[in-house]
Amino acid sequence: MLAPFETSFADALLNADRPVPYGITAHNAAVPTRRFAVYRNNVVVGLGKALKSRFPVVEKIVGEEFFAAMALVFVKEQPPRSPQLALMATYFPLSSPRSNRRVNYPILQTWRGSRPRAHAPIMRPTPRPSARATLRRSIPMLSGVSASVFTPRPKSFARHIRSSRSGR
């Protein structure tokens, strides 16, 4: 069981609205909020990158910007439970109730692959040219999905991502 300090530290790492954990100081500040923000950013961006390397196809489908926003939400809601990041996010994408409430994107649940679904696959085989064009043809809803389902959140997410890209 984690000691109270570790618990509050881990909690503050993933929740920007939490205060800097008691006991964290810098040589020139008793409560180093900005410094801790760099640390926070390292953790979240690093986990987002790990997720990206695990789900390259999902990223191609939803686009870099949306994937980054989705990853940001996911890693905070379901941080890795194993030190092996290769095992991270077994239930990604979008299996958590909170994420599903935010983004109703059934195609991703179908592709999740790790758990069988009761309904028939949404995707059906069609010839190339590209995965994205193929999907647009076979699933009409997808062509308009970025406009209808994701706004207005993606823009604010994107701003957040851009503003939090710097640290590592």
Next chain:
Amino acid sequence: MLLDINNVFVSAKNHGTQALTYLDSFPFDQVKEIHLGGHDEEVDDVGAPLLIDTHTSPVAEAVWTLYAHVIARAGALPTLIEWDNDVPDWPTLRAEAVTAQDILSDASCASAA
């Protein structure tokens, strides 16, 4: 052991210590590889510079100076320029490698003389 000189510089600056002092007591005989890279500068809670080890820009002048200092003491060592994001065009990256090579060559000439 791998010695990341940009990281030493960034950490020393952020903690208010001297990178040169840290390096002067470093066991160079154990170092087999050196990393260099660029960093960004932001400000901390009291408005002081806060360096972020981003690998998104050219190696800073101060880091080149530290590198030359290390190579002069430790001899030529395999060196890697880290540039992971906002990767520049080839001439820019090559210029970084040439700068490192010049410093390595100077050290080799000095030790041969």
